Amino acid sequence: MATARRVIFSSYVIPQESLTSESELTKYAIESGCGRTYGGKGTISTTATQWGESWTSMQHTQQYWEDYDSFWEDAAEYWDNTGITISTATSLVVDTDVASTPVLFLYIKNLGTDSDQSLLVSLDGSTYKIIIPPNGSISLRGDGTTLQMEDVKVNKVTSNTTIEFIIAK
């Protein structure tokens, strides 16, 4: 059984500009005003005993309770990795016992691949101001007070999409 948990997270940004050669070939290079790539990295210590089995979408439905205290490599059940379908406004945490628990770390990946499968994210439960393009993701550290479990919701923009996530206290 885990005696501690942590998440190492990072982001990487590549600003680019298009350049058209005399032969009219278009190439992309690092945007001249930026001059380089950008990024950052951090580590968040999360709670060893999480708020419930749904703290990560990776917990597959075929998991047996008996396996929860065993090692991952000993569990024989498969996971089909289809993600969770988002067709309407959806709260990532439906457990009312932890509704007001601060979120220490949040990661959401949009598994959609088509251009109309962008995903909206709300950090206050009603206003959607973060958008994740297909195949994109976000990772963030909560401030320990204002971002709470009940605040994190997602919704589709146009077509249904699927997600995978981690939401940890």
Place this chain on the structure above:
Amino acid sequence: MADKIIYKNHCTPQEKLAFAGGDRWYLDSDCGRKLTGNCESKSTSIGTPVTGTFSSTINLTSVQFIYVKNTDTSGSDYLLLNIGSMGAVIRLNYGESFSGDVGATTSDNTTVAITASGTPDFEYIQGS
């Protein structure tokens, strides 16, 4: 010239297991693997990178993409991001960054307010 921004967000969840010979960190068994995303931003115009030391609230408008980093290398000073006045804020400790598209639709823009605890150094890039 047209601009585009490629960005990736990655995480490695880990758990510590106790052994007689000492504790070890492993890939978290609840998650089972690392997670990563790789996409192109909806933003087609990249602003000039801004660096500095935090002294007062930075209010950005017409933002479609935002990258912000706390460029301190140690210490307890941190940045706070409030995207679109959502109320809940994102915290950036030293070395950490946030990158992502913002706005309510694939063509919309919004505001980003950067505040801080202490006076951390920062850098940010705004896409629009």
